[in-house]
Amino acid sequence: MRADARRNREAIVAAARAAFDRDEQLRFDDFADRAGVGVGTLYRHFPTREALAAAVYQGEVIALCERARASTRSAGEALESFLRGFVDYVLAHAALARVLADLVTPDVQVTGGSELERTIAELMARAAAEGVIRDDALPGAVMIVLHGIGSSIDRPHWPRESRAAIELLLDGLGPDHRDGEVDSSRTSGT
Amino acid sequence: MRADARRNREAIVAAARAAFDRDEQLRFDDFADRAGVGVGTLYRHFPTREALAAAVYQGEVIALCERARASTRSAGEALESFLRGFVDYVLAHAALARVLADLVTPDVQVTGGSELERTIAELMARAAAEGVIRDDALPGAVMIVLHGIGSSIDRPHWPRESRAAIELLLDGLGPDHRDGEVDSSRTSGT
DNA sequence: GCATTAAGTGGAGATTGTCTCCGTTTGATA
DNA sequence: TATCAAACGGAGACAATCTCCACTTAATGC
Structure with a gap:
């Protein structure tokens, strides 16, 4: 060059x-x-605009991913802190949120996107192997939630709601509801 | 007129x-x-394009909402079936997914959007009162997940992943993890 | 150094999609 | 059937994206 x-x-x-x-x-x-x-x-x-955004953020996203994959902590902790950390990073970089859509949609030839998904899949697999999350969860479902966070940037309480969404997701990933959903057995007559 | x-x-x-x-x-x-x-x-x-899309779908969305709010089933069941039903409806109407972003972002003057959020808030409040979901969950967090589903339409396994995301969300909404998240206490040495 | 040339540059203008403006038409009303 | 406000249509203004190619420049060989 x-x-x-x-x-x-x-x-x-x-x-x-x-x-x-x-x-x-x-x-x-x-x-x-x-x-x-x-x-x-x-x-x-x-x-494209997305290619430019990718060039700006690819490095950072990939660094976050590599740090998580290299983590020596338990898989459960690594997954939790990666997801929370990623959301914090997105919240702090609104412009990244605006292009997250494209980092998350794999058809675009953007390394950062598939790297993100690969990392999540790996962390989930490790956590499932440790038994700290259910083993039937799809990484793609997690990607969808991240996508939602990225594209909800214009909502009034975006940061709070985004963190809340991640907490719900982490709870839902827990191993205790292979059946579960909302606990209808508790339904009272109220 | x-x-x-x-x-x-x-x-x-x-x-x-x-x-x-x-x-x-x-x-x-x-x-x-x-x-x-x-x-x-x-x-x-x-x-705007969104106003047109709203005119096309508002009726249907509002009908879904009203059906859910009028439901005589337990609040937990109503919430579950509303969310699953809404996702099914979105999956069946890709174009709706493409404008869901705007139905979900409240700044736009689109009745369907606030109606959707109001319905979710109401169903969640009732379910929380029945004790079948946690009472500290934000309706906005649910909206973010729906938003994610709507804007992930280009992902290869969109339908399956969307349903998986809703199941994770419903599990996360359950009452059993006021603390929870990923169950790190189970972490083994592996 | 100096020619050679392929890689790289810049920006005028083509293209494409959105939106406005206003002269014309039409439905409602008396 | 006269009146007129409401509604219409579409030419063209506008805005953003993207292409094309005549020109410039860094690298290479002698």
Whole structure:
């Protein structure tokens, strides 16, 4: 890769990161201006807005994933803290939430997305092997909840509700309800 | 309302319902062509794509909601069957999923959305009063999961994963884990 | 150094989808 | 059947995305 190409690419990513961090809503072409390059250059490096967002966050997401997979804690703890940590990270980076949809939908060729799902699947498998979560839970179901968190950013109480959703999910993952659901046997006549 | 206005409005809704049912991805202006009216007429009746989608689905969603609230079954059963039923309905109407985002984000002036959330809140309150779900669960957290289901439509195993997500949610709502989460006390050394 | 050239650049303008505006038509009312 | 406010239609303004290609520049060989 030629030196000027790399320089431009990095300038674009840096400009995009700055804009995302302030949660600015920019037209795609504006990222080119911000980086001081032409739109042609922008499009050559990043064919879509999602590709750009991925370049900005891929590193961080993958780092989170690797930290979790390398964790020496029990599988249950690793899974719990990964999910809570991921949600905290998303809450702190609204722009990531706005593109999480694409990180989560695997059809796009974005490494961060499949990496996220792979990590969750691995942590769940380990936790299930330890018996601390049910062994019939689908990683995809967890992805769907994360997706919901990412795309609910415009709700008034987004952070609180997101954390609540994760807690419900973690509870639901517990090993004690292979049958369960809402405990209808307790139904009183009220 | 003038007769021709009503006729046009109904023609637009009918055309939109037909297009949605086939999950066609139309430009907004095309709904006007399909209904045989001008774009001006389309925009006067439905300022946004979401308003149109709401007109198509509001009735059905509100009907689902009212049926659930009128249910004479125990609150736990009503909540369970409402959530499962709603997901089934969404799975059967992909186009609804695509606009669920807006039905779920309350800033938009769409009656169906707040109606959905109000229904969930009410069913949850009743179930909590009966003691069949925890009383500290936020309706918003449930909305987030529904939102996730709606916006995960492009995932390969969307239906299965969506149902799995609802089951996890229902399990998590159960009354037995006021503390809980993943049961770390069971952690073995493995 | 200096030519060669493939890789890279920039931005004008094509394209596409959304939305507005206003001259014309039509249904309701008396 | 005259009146007029309500409703209509669609040309075209507008906004965002994306392509294309004439020009520039870094790398390579001599």
